[in-house]
Amino acid sequence: MGVNLKELAAELKLSPSTVSRALNDSYEISEATKQKVILMAKKLDYQPNPFARSLRENKSKTIAVVIPERINNYFANVVDGIEEITQAHGYHLLVYCTQEDVEREKKIVNLLMNGRADAIVISVSSQLTDNSHLNLLHQRGFPLVFFDRICTEIPTTKYITNNYESAFEGTKHLIQQGCKKIAFFMLSKELSITKERYRGYKDALDQAGINLDPSLNLTFSQNEEQNIESIKELLNSEKRPDGILSSIGKLALSTYQAVKHTTLNIPRDLKIISFFADSTVASLLNPSLTTITTPTFKIGEECGKLLIQKLTKPKQPDLPNQTLVIPSKITIRSSTIEI
Amino acid sequence: MGVNLKELAAELKLSPSTVSRALNDSYEISEATKQKVILMAKKLDYQPNPFARSLRENKSKTIAVVIPERINNYFANVVDGIEEITQAHGYHLLVYCTQEDVEREKKIVNLLMNGRADAIVISVSSQLTDNSHLNLLHQRGFPLVFFDRICTEIPTTKYITNNYESAFEGTKHLIQQGCKKIAFFMLSKELSITKERYRGYKDALDQAGINLDPSLNLTFSQNEEQNIESIKELLNSEKRPDGILSSIGKLALSTYQAVKHTTLNIPRDLKIISFFADSTVASLLNPSLTTITTPTFKIGEECGKLLIQKLTKPKQPDLPNQTLVIPSKITIRSSTIEI
DNA sequence: ACTAAATACGGAAACGATTTCATTTTGTAT
DNA sequence: ATACAAAATGAAATCGTTTCCGTATTTAGT
Numbered sequence: 001m002g003v004n005l006k007e008l009a010a011e012l013k014l015s016p017s018t019v020s021r022a023l024n025d026s027y028e029i030s031e032a033t034k035q036k037v038i039l040m041a042k043k044l045d046y047q048p049n050p051f052a053r054s055l056r057e058n059k060s061k062t063i064a065v066v067i068p069e070r071i072n073n074y075f076a077n078v079v080d081g082i083e084e085i086t087q088a089h090g091y092h093l094l095v096y097c098t099q100e101d102v103e104r105e106k107k108i109v110n111l112l113m114n115g116r117a118d119a120i121v122i123s124v125s126s127q128l129t130d131n132s133h134l135n136l137l138h139q140r141g142f143p144l145v146f147f148d149r150i151c152t153e154i155p156t157t158k159y160i161t162n163n164y165e166s167a168f169e170g171t172k173h174l175i176q177q178g179c180k181k182i183a184f185f186m187l188s189k190e191l192s193i194t195k196e197r198y199r200g201y202k203d204a205l206d207q208a209g210i211n212l213d214p215s216l217n218l219t220f221s222q223n224e225e226q227n228i229e230s231i232k233e234l235l236n237s238e239k240r241p242d243g244i245l246s247s248i249g250k251l252a253l254s255t256y257q258a259v260k261h262t263t264l265n266i267p268r269d270l271k272i273i274s275f276f277a278d279s280t281v282a283s284l285l286n287p288s289l290t291t292i293t294t295p296t297f298k299i300g301e302e303c304g305k306l307l308i309q310k311l312t313k314p315k316q317p318d319l320p321n322q323t324l325v326i327p328s329k330i331t332i333r334s335s336t337i338e339i
Numbered sequence: 340m341g342v343n344l345k346e347l348a349a350e351l352k353l354s355p356s357t358v359s360r361a362l363n364d365s366y367e368i369s370e371a372t373k374q375k376v377i378l379m380a381k382k383l384d385y386q387p388n389p390f391a392r393s394l395r396e397n398k399s400k401t402i403a404v405v406i407p408e409r410i411n412n413y414f415a416n417v418v419d420g421i422e423e424i425t426q427a428h429g430y431h432l433l434v435y436c437t438q439e440d441v442e443r444e445k446k447i448v449n450l451l452m453n454g455r456a457d458a459i460v461i462s463v464s465s466q467l468t469d470n471s472h473l474n475l476l477h478q479r480g481f482p483l484v485f486f487d488r489i490c491t492e493i494p495t496t497k498y499i500t501n502n503y504e505s506a507f508e509g510t511k512h513l514i515q516q517g518c519k520k521i522a523f524f525m526l527s528k529e530l531s532i533t534k535e536r537y538r539g540y541k542d543a544l545d546q547a548g549i550n551l552d553p554s555l556n557l558t559f560s561q562n563e564e565q566n567i568e569s570i571k572e573l574l575n576s577e578k579r580p581d582g583i584l585s586s587i588g589k590l591a592l593s594t595y596q597a598v599k600h601t602t603l604n605i606p607r608d609l610k611i612i613s614f615f616a617d618s619t620v621a622s623l624l625n626p627s628l629t630t631i632t633t634p635t636f637k638i639g640e641e642c643g644k645l646l647i648q649k650l651t652k653p654k655q656p657d658l659p660n661q662t663l664v665i666p667s668k669i670t671i672r673s674s675t676i677e678i
Numbered sequence: 679a680c681t682a683a684a685t686a687c688g689g690a691a692a693c694g695a696t697t698t699c700a701t702t703t704t705g706t707a708t
Numbered sequence: 709a710t711a712c713a714a715a716a717t718g719a720a721a722t723c724g725t726t727t728c729c730g731t732a733t734t735t736a737g738t
Binding site for chain 4: 679680681682683684685686687688689690691692693694695696697698699700701702703704705706707708
Binding site: 366397 | 715716717718719720722723724725
């Protein structure tokens with residue numbers, strides 16, 4: 001294949017050190033030889049060996065991204081945002097998907113301890129209760145950034161949306177539309193986003209003087225069929241809700257599936273609002289779905305920018321322990337509005 | 340952070356060579372010292388430096404995946420499949436998204452020439468006309484696997500679905516439902532999948548004795564708004580089709596959007612069938628969408644398996660020049676059936 | 679004209695693993 | 709006890725860069 005630095009140097013009758021410096025545009029090398037070197041490098045199609053470089057410089061120009069799901073526009077869009085920024089700075093992205101499995105997440109994170117990546121940006125799995133693996137990583141000084149599903153206890157930078165406010169506003173909207181029995185759908189009680197969204201939901205009910213009915217707070221699994229069954233059951237029961245705040249997009253889709261098997265009508269009998277990533281799909285559902293959408297690409301870009309800062313500026317301090325909020329937007333569609 | 344081999348060896352009062360061999364389970368090392376070494380390695384949390392290893396062994400345990408879009412269940416699912424197989428064998432995935440931009444694709448592929456990855460699996464961008472960058476890569480002996488959108492001229496292994504047959508059957512289905520003027524929606528004429536799907540469409544029309552109307556064959560862009568406008572225009576024109584075969588999923592969604600702005604009814608006035616990845620969404624659309632779905636996860640798994648074979652078995656021959664077909668499935672829903 | 683500093687380059691160490699080759703230790707047969 | 713093979717370990721080269729350090733040549737200052 002290609003030549004290496006030594007061969008290139010031999011061809012030029014120069015030492016490897018000089019060639020290396022010429023290619024790295026060092027001040028120690030004269031303009032004339034720089035040009036010669038660059039020309040010959042191009043001619044012989046010289047490509048520096050990334051591993052030799054990484055070994056020497058102790059950095060990989062690689063960022064690891066860990067997400068719970070790939071088939072999910074939310075996370076896909078964040079990764080796009082990260083790539084948009086980091087690629088422009090010559091960084092590569094190792095992308096890992098945990099499939100919402102903590103054990104897998106732990107394995108991946110442990111694998112990353114060896115320095116294969118210069119930093120990690122992660123949104124944790126929904127089963128996460130023990131985050132010792134991430135703690136260890138952070139304690140070792142490994143640059144770590146969270147987004148969306150964060151670990152609040154780990155003192156580093158986190159990007160989230162205004163979960164509390166969005167859930168509050170969303171619930172308020174349902175109440176304004178006349179809902180009295182509002183259900184809350186979630187994936188895992190342990191998730192940071194769940195907790196915040198639940199607080200928002202709860203406070204909105206409180207404010208309206210509505211009693212929270214714990215039997216209307218449902219936790220779902222990764223099994224779509226099973227979730228649809230649970231929802232059907234709920235909708236056929238006595239204490240059927242007249243409104244739903246879904247904290248996860250796919251639970252809204254499961255609800256639509258479940259409703260198809262009942263005689264209920266959205267929005268007449270049941271109104272639903274959901275955190276949801278894909279507005280095209282939301283508008284095409286029948287009825288179109290009222291959504292809370294997060295600027296996911298923006299979140300990805302912010303993660304990327306922060307890390308580029310941290311990794312390229314020398315003597316950069318640790319990633320500050322702060323939670324940055326990028327607000328979501330509520331789009332009211334037919335699923336909450338009676339015509 | 341962690342210790343390196345030398346430090347570990349010093350701690351054990353052994354030479355680095357012995358420790359290395361012990362950890363790699365060499366026959367030259369006694370069982371007793373192996374145990375001692377392994378124990379101490381665990382105790383000191385020794386993690387071999389991946390770059391030192393890659394440099395020495397000239398392999399990275401990394402596979403690059405290049406896809407045109409991340410916000411697309413089709414590709415996301417393939418990547419999941421690849422990861423499922425390769426992760427189990429200790430491989431890492433560098434995932435690149437070209438955003439359907441050839442220039443970006445070229446840059447990425449050129450970046451990969453330096454050996455950062457041991458192999459590439461790619462589905463090419465829709466604008467691709469010149470594939471010299473991929474050709475060069477392949478000529479240099481770089482393991483290259485295509486899926487879905489392939490380069491037929493490059494002699495390596497490719498995984499596709501039965502595009503011709505699926506399009507043929509899909510079109511036939513429309514004809515059977517009484518369609519006489521069937522449109523074909525595509526992204527780019529240059530794409531391998533477009534050509535095959537178009538052939539299937541064409542042959543089905545031929546077989547039914549229907550004349551192909553070139554004005555019903557529409558090529559779309561990356562701009563969703565613009566696409567919706569084009570479709571609206573078509574639907575409001577004189578030569579409005581009564582059936583559509585969409586070779587790309589998102590064009591079906593755009594069609595649904597466009598139809599909302601007309602007085603037309605699906606399936607009464609217009610029937611539509613589309614290649615489509617997300618069956619949940621397809622079934623929730625109104626009316627539910629008749630789809631051609633590809634077992635994308637399976638395709639990913641096959642790519643993964645093949646590459647693991649190639650990369651782990653020593654003295655493996657080149658990837659055979661063959662195109663492997665994994666058939667799609669047509670699911671008939673309401674968008675093509677009049678009630 | 680002589681010294682000091684700046685400029686341009688080469689030699690060799692270093693990064694951290696694997697592996698070839700050499701060497702010591704142990705075991706076995708005579 | 710001696711010889712020789714087998715087993716277990718160590719020393720050093722190697723992978724391809726970058727960089728520390730040294731040196732020769734040129735430039736500048738007095």
